Amino acid sequence: xxxxxxxxxLGLVAIAGAVILLVAGGxxxxxxxxxxxxxxxxxxxxxxxxSLRLGGQVKPESVDWNPDVGRLLFVITDGETELPVExxxxxxxxxxxxxxxxxxxxxxxxxVFRSHNVMxxxxxxxxxxxxxxxxxxxxxxxxxxxxxx
Amino acid sequence: xxxxxxPRPNPGRxxxxxxxxxxxxxxxxAAGLFLVPADALQGEVQRLLYVHVPAAWLAMLSFFVVxxxxxxxxxxxxPKWDLLAVSAAEIGIVFTALALVLGSLWGKPTWGVWWxxxxxxxxxxxxxxxxxxxxxxxxxxDDPEKRARWSAxxxxxxxxxxxxxxxxxxxxxxxxxxxxxxxxxxxEFVYVLLLNxxxxxxxxxxxxxxxxxxxxxxxxxxxxxxxxDDGRIT
Numbered sequence: 001x002x003x004x005x006x007x008x009x010l011g012l013v014a015i016a017g018a019v020i021l022l023v024a025g026g027x028x029x030x031x032x033x034x035x036x037x038x039x040x041x042x043x044x045x046x047x048x049x050x051s052l053r054l055g056g057q058v059k060p061e062s063v064d065w066n067p068d069v070g071r072l073l074f075v076i077t078d079g080e081t082e083l084p085v086e087x088x089x090x091x092x093x094x095x096x097x098x099x100x101x102x103x104x105x106x107x108x109x110x111x112v113f114r115s116h117n118v119m120x121x122x123x124x125x126x127x128x129x130x131x132x133x134x135x136x137x138x139x140x141x142x143x144x145x146x147x148x149x
Numbered sequence: 150x151x152x153x154x155x156p157r158p159n160p161g162r163x164x165x166x167x168x169x170x171x172x173x174x175x176x177x178x179a180a181g182l183f184l185v186p187a188d189a190l191q192g193e194v195q196r197l198l199y200v201h202v203p204a205a206w207l208a209m210l211s212f213f214v215v216x217x218x219x220x221x222x223x224x225x226x227x228p229k230w231d232l233l234a235v236s237a238a239e240i241g242i243v244f245t246a247l248a249l250v251l252g253s254l255w256g257k258p259t260w261g262v263w264w265x266x267x268x269x270x271x272x273x274x275x276x277x278x279x280x281x282x283x284x285x286x287x288x289x290x291d292d293p294e295k296r297a298r299w300s301a302x303x304x305x306x307x308x309x310x311x312x313x314x315x316x317x318x319x320x321x322x323x324x325x326x327x328x329x330x331x332x333x334x335x336x337e338f339v340y341v342l343l344l345n346x347x348x349x350x351x352x353x354x355x356x357x358x359x360x361x362x363x364x365x366x367x368x369x370x371x372x373x374x375x376x377x378d379d380g381r382i383t
Contacts, residue, residue, distance in 0.1 A: 008223060020312065033266075033321060033322045092259070094259050119261050119324055122191065127188065129188075136191075
C-alpha cells in the first residue's frame with residue numbers, strides 16, 4: 001500500500017470532517033424555519049408585512065372556523081406569548097386545538113398574523129387506537145376536498 | 150490491481166438471496182398493512198411509516214457505503230472499490246427519491262402540504278442533488294482511472310450532507326417530526342418497522358450484488374472498447 005495515498009485519503013476525510021463542523025456549526029445558529037410568537041412580537045414593527053413563518057401551538061378553545069366565508073381564526077401560542085392568526089381556506093384535517101402548527105403569511109400593524117397557508121406539525125408518537133376510539137381518516141377529507149373542487 | 154483481476158460476472162447465485170428478500174418483503178408488507186392497527190391520530194396514512202423510514206435508512210446506508218468505498222479506493226486504487234461505490238450511489242439515489250415521494254404522499258394529508266422548505270426536506274433534496282452530480286461527473290470522464298479518482302473525492306466530500314440530513318430535525322426547527330424511537334411508538338409498531346427495515350436491508354444487499362456484477366461487466370466491455378480503439382474516442 002502506498003503511504004502517500006493513505007495520507008491523501010486521511011487528508012480528504014479530515015477536510016470533509018472540518019467542512020461538516022464549519023457548515024453545520026454555522027448553519028445551526030442561522031437557519032430558522034419559523035419564528036416563535038415571542039420572537040415575532042419582539043421584532044414587532046421591523047417585520048410588519050414581511051413574508052415569514054410562525055410556529056407554535058393552537059391555543060385550546062380559540063378556534064373559530066367559518067365555512068361560509070372560508071375564514072379560520074385561532075390563537076397561536078408558545079406558552080409565553082399569544083398571537084391571533086387569521087387564515088383563509090379550510091385547515092388540514094389534522095388541525096385541532098393543542099396541535100403544533102406552522103403558518104405562512106405576514107404580521108400586520110394590528111397585531112394579527114394573516115396566513116395563507118396553515119401546516120400541521122405532528123409528533124413522532126404513534127399508537128393503536130384505544131377501545132372505542134376511531135381514528136380520523138385524514139386522507140378522506142383530502143379526497144372530498146379534491147372532488148369538491 | 151487491474152481490471153483483469155476483477156471476477157467475471159456470475160449470474161444466478163444471487164437467486165437464493167432474492168427469494169429470501171421477497172419473502173421478508175411479503176411478511177413486512179402483510180404485517181404493516183393488516184397485522185397492526187392504524188395509528189389512533191392519523192389513521193391509515195400512518196402505515197406509510199413502514200416504507201418511508203426504511204427507504205430513508207437505505208439511502209443513508211448506501212451513501213455511507215459510497216463514502217467507505219471512496220476512501221478505500223483512494224488508498225488502494227483497486228477498481229473494485231470504485232465499482233462498489235457507484236453501485237451503492239445508484240441504489241442510494243433510488244431510495245432517496247423513494248423516501249421523498251413517500252414522505253410527500255404522507256405530508257399532504259397530515260401536514261397539509263406536499264412540500265415545504267424545512268431543514269429536513271431541504272437537506273434531503275441537496276443529498277439527492279449531490280449524488281446525481283456524482284453520477285453526472287462519472288459520465289463526463291473517459292478515462293476509468295480519472296473517473297474513479299474524481300468520483301471518490303465527491304463520494305467523500307459529498308457525504309458531509311448525510312449526517313446533516315439525519316441531525317437536521319434535532320438541530321433546527323422543522324415541520325418534519327424528530328426521529329421515532331421505541332419510546333415514541335407502540336411496541337407492536339416498532340416490531341413491524343424493524344421487520345420492514347430488515348426486508349429493505351436484505352433488498353439492499355441483493356441489489357448491491359446484482360449491480361456490482363453489472364458494473365464489472367460494464368468495465369470489461371469498456372476495457373475491450375478502449376483496447377480496440379487504442380484509446381481514441383469514437
